[in-house]
Amino acid sequence: MFCQRDLSYLYDGSIEGMLCCIFEAFARKERPRVICPEDRFEPNLFDWRSIGTSSAFAARVTAGLERKVSPRAAWIVQTLYLTAHPEKELLALDFTRQAFRFGRGVTDLMGGPIVSQAWKAVRQAYSEAHQYKGLTRFSDFDGVLVAESAPKNQVLPLIAAHFRVRLRNEQFLIYDRTHRQALIWQQGELGLMEVDALTPPPLTAQEEQTRALWRRFYKTIAIAPRENPRCQQTNMPKRYWKLLTEMQEETLPAPGHISLDAGRDAG
Amino acid sequence: MDLMEKLTILTDAAKYDVACTSSGAGNSAPRGQGIGSTADCGICHSWSADGRCISLLKVLMTNRCVFDCRYCVNRRSADAPRAAFTPKELAELTIQFYRRNYIEGLFLSSGVDRSPDYATEQMICTLELLRGHYGFTGYIHAKAIPGADPLLIDRLGHLANRLSVNIELPSERGLRQLAPNKSKRSILGPMAAIRDGITQNGEELVRYKSAPKFAPAGQSTQMIVGATPESDLQILRLTEALYKKYRLKRVFFSAYIPVVEDTLLPALETKPPLLREHRLYQADWLLRYYHFSSEELLDEDDPQFNPLMDPKCCWAVRHMELFPVEVNAAPYEMLLRVPGIGPVSARRILRARRGANLDWEDLRRIGVVLKRAQYFLLCRGKRPAGLIVTERNTVRALIDGAPVAQAEQLSLFGSELSRPAQQLREAAAECFVSGI
Ligand code: SF4
Numbered sequence: 001m002f003c004q005r006d007l008s009y010l011y012d013g014s015i016e017g018m019l020c021c022i023f024e025a026f027a028r029k030e031r032p033r034v035i036c037p038e039d040r041f042e043p044n045l046f047d048w049r050s051i052g053t054s055s056a057f058a059a060r061v062t063a064g065l066e067r068k069v070s071p072r073a074a075w076i077v078q079t080l081y082l083t084a085h086p087e088k089e090l091l092a093l094d095f096t097r098q099a100f101r102f103g104r105g106v107t108d109l110m111g112g113p114i115v116s117q118a119w120k121a122v123r124q125a126y127s128e129a130h131q132y133k134g135l136t137r138f139s140d141f142d143g144v145l146v147a148e149s150a151p152k153n154q155v156l157p158l159i160a161a162h163f164r165v166r167l168r169n170e171q172f173l174i175y176d177r178t179h180r181q182a183l184i185w186q187q188g189e190l191g192l193m194e195v196d197a198l199t200p201p202p203l204t205a206q207e208e209q210t211r212a213l214w215r216r217f218y219k220t221i222a223i224a225p226r227e228n229p230r231c232q233q234t235n236m237p238k239r240y241w242k243l244l245t246e247m248q249e250e251t252l253p254a255p256g257h258i259s260l261d262a263g264r265d266a267g
Numbered sequence: 268m269d270l271m272e273k274l275t276i277l278t279d280a281a282k283y284d285v286a287c288t289s290s291g292a293g294n295s296a297p298r299g300q301g302i303g304s305t306a307d308c309g310i311c312h313s314w315s316a317d318g319r320c321i322s323l324l325k326v327l328m329t330n331r332c333v334f335d336c337r338y339c340v341n342r343r344s345a346d347a348p349r350a351a352f353t354p355k356e357l358a359e360l361t362i363q364f365y366r367r368n369y370i371e372g373l374f375l376s377s378g379v380d381r382s383p384d385y386a387t388e389q390m391i392c393t394l395e396l397l398r399g400h401y402g403f404t405g406y407i408h409a410k411a412i413p414g415a416d417p418l419l420i421d422r423l424g425h426l427a428n429r430l431s432v433n434i435e436l437p438s439e440r441g442l443r444q445l446a447p448n449k450s451k452r453s454i455l456g457p458m459a460a461i462r463d464g465i466t467q468n469g470e471e472l473v474r475y476k477s478a479p480k481f482a483p484a485g486q487s488t489q490m491i492v493g494a495t496p497e498s499d500l501q502i503l504r505l506t507e508a509l510y511k512k513y514r515l516k517r518v519f520f521s522a523y524i525p526v527v528e529d530t531l532l533p534a535l536e537t538k539p540p541l542l543r544e545h546r547l548y549q550a551d552w553l554l555r556y557y558h559f560s561s562e563e564l565l566d567e568d569d570p571q572f573n574p575l576m577d578p579k580c581c582w583a584v585r586h587m588e589l590f591p592v593e594v595n596a597a598p599y600e601m602l603l604r605v606p607g608i609g610p611v612s613a614r615r616i617l618r619a620r621r622g623a624n625l626d627w628e629d630l631r632r633i634g635v636v637l638k639r640a641q642y643f644l645l646c647r648g649k650r651p652a653g654l655i656v657t658e659r660n661t662v663r664a665l666i667d668g669a670p671v672a673q674a675e676q677l678s679l680f681g682s683e684l685s686r687p688a689q690q691l692r693e694a695a696a697e698c699f700v701s702g703i
Contacts, residue, residue, distance in 0.1 A: 135313070137367060165304045214364060218315065221325065223317045224317075231314075246313055
């Protein structure tokens with residue numbers, strides 16, 4: 001039995017760090033009340049403990065899940081880390097406990113509250129990733145393609161392979177504002193980096209022209225007698241609009257004086 | 268004429284074609300030179316103001332046309348501005364849109380400029396540039412032009428992921444009246460040729476892996492609904508036959524939008540029959556994924572879809588004797604027939620019930636929507652607590668809310684118009700029950 005402890009685990013925010021929290025909880029047979037990254041910790045009445053990150057411990061959690069439960073269970077725990085579930089770390093811990101208790105069949109126990117929550121969070125992350133495969137918009141800055149996104153889940157690792165294959169001979173960067181990360185593909189190398197802010201250079205005339213053509217296509221393709229703004233919005237919620245070229249008004253300040261930085265918070 | 272103007276004219280002329288999907292193309296992971304890949308599940312890149320998914324750059328090569336199909340904005344006798352892309356312009360535009368991830372690929376169709384052969388050659392030229400010069404390995408859907416040389420269609424098929432020939436109208440009579448330059452033969456001929464091309468290519472691919480692929484994502488077609496007087500049953504039978512005989516991947520329906528004043532066509536102010544189109548798509552879905560046949564959904568006595576209820580619910584209401592079914596025991600095929608349960612929920616149920624004997628709470632948690640399904644299911648032999656199942660309650664739960672809300676437009680209920688929605692729903696249920 002794990003005993004419930006009035007305690008917070010703090011970790012460095014990395015996936016390995018999260019797995020180490022799971023390791024710690026198993027080692028001590030306890031379930032903390034909170035697990036969260038240090039930089040997001042809001043002091044409460046309880047005690048807290050800082051959990052160090054060790055690749056070896058993290059690897060043992062993953063290997064244990066893969067061998068004693070199933071690769072699928074290990075994959076769920078890893079994907080949970082990417083999700084926007086507000087208590088994803090605790091959920092990962094609870095799921096891991098169930099996994100060791102029920103073994104292989106755990107991923108089929110979708111009726112249970114923990115497994116169903118885990119599946120739901122994972123599904124949502126994948127469905128957001130799928131949305132971003134379509135809704136990501138690149139701009140060409142001198143041969144480098146740059147896109148901005150603002151996903152709820154950390155979708156960059158989930159869409160990396162897709163764009164790497166598709167744009168294999170391009171160089172690209174996709175910035176995730178929410179998590180301040182950038183996915184970078186350059187000379188055959190894919191990397192995920194912490195990036196605080198993105199300030200792209202001014203748009204070229206050719207870029208403006210291509211955007212204008214796309215906006216025109218977008219406007220023209222709609223069939224007026226079938227107009228259906230509700231359906232449009234259900235499929236493409238408003239929160240995406242600010243990222244979409246076709247949903248921006250055509251503002252064409254004189255070339256050379258455009259800054260994408262306008263209106264974005266500094267840092 | 269500048270590119271902006273051409274794009275405007277040639278998009279405007281192409282937009283009534285409804286097929287805009289890249290799904291079913293298979294997942295590809297090309298390497299080496301070039302750009303592009305395909306994704307089997309289909310990716311939407313945007314949604315236009317009419318709520319339709321935009322996934323492909325859908326344009327005509329040209330809207331010049333020597334044919335005179337009466338329902339078409341591009342027909343020879345129409346007074347419209349004309350334009351044509353050069354193959355180079357269009358290939359470059361496609362690549363520039365694709366790099367920026369605006370689109371999943373190209374959907375290219377064309378008016379019959381000069382002759383079917385000439386128009387097809389222009390399309391081939393564009394696709395050759397894309398596939399050759401740019402090394403484009405993304406999705407291309409090309410429309411074959413009735414009457415073009417089979418050799419040209421064959422070439423087109425080797426360049427495109429999907430080929431289609433529009434069947435245009437659901438009957439030969441309609442075709443004769445409204446598309447005098449086309450005939451059943453000139454449409455079904457290429458359709459059969461494409462089918463045979465795909466089959467033959469499949470055999471070649473088994474023998475030589477490197478054989479060039481012919482329309483690997485298959486063939487589709489579309490027909491216009493509401494321009495001619497066929498019944499839903501006729502349309503659905505034709506659809507079923509097209510799937511069987513020509514092994515089509517998809518049949519698309521397009522609610523006729525009056526663009527032309529013509530005595531043979533619905534008047535200009537006629538609203539496009541969107542609800543009917545919607546019902547046809549629902550039924551098409553049932554044919555393809557739910558193992559239904561057209562005969563189960565409609566018959567000679569009842570040849571039109573019900574505006575108040577989707578075809579699957581209609582079927583269920585007429586077959587109440589088969590329900591309720593036990594969630595923990597019913598075979599997959601039967602679960603699929605329960606209103607509110609689709610292939611995803613049905614598969615989830617199968618998986619979840621391997622691990623445990625499911626109760627109502629479990630069902631909810633695995634994400635099965637019970638609003639409709641609960642009337643047709645038992646969990647561990649029990650109905651949901653507190654649910655009273657009568658014919659009337661069931662029917663009321665199955666009434667499709669959207670058309671009822673639109674009742675004003677459809678004037679289904681005459682004087683009932685001013686009643687609030689809830690009462691309208693009651694009235695609809697009433698009217699339905701008395702109809703069964
Ligand atoms: S062939 Fe008929 S349908 Fe096609 S563009 Fe010409 S007139 Fe329109």
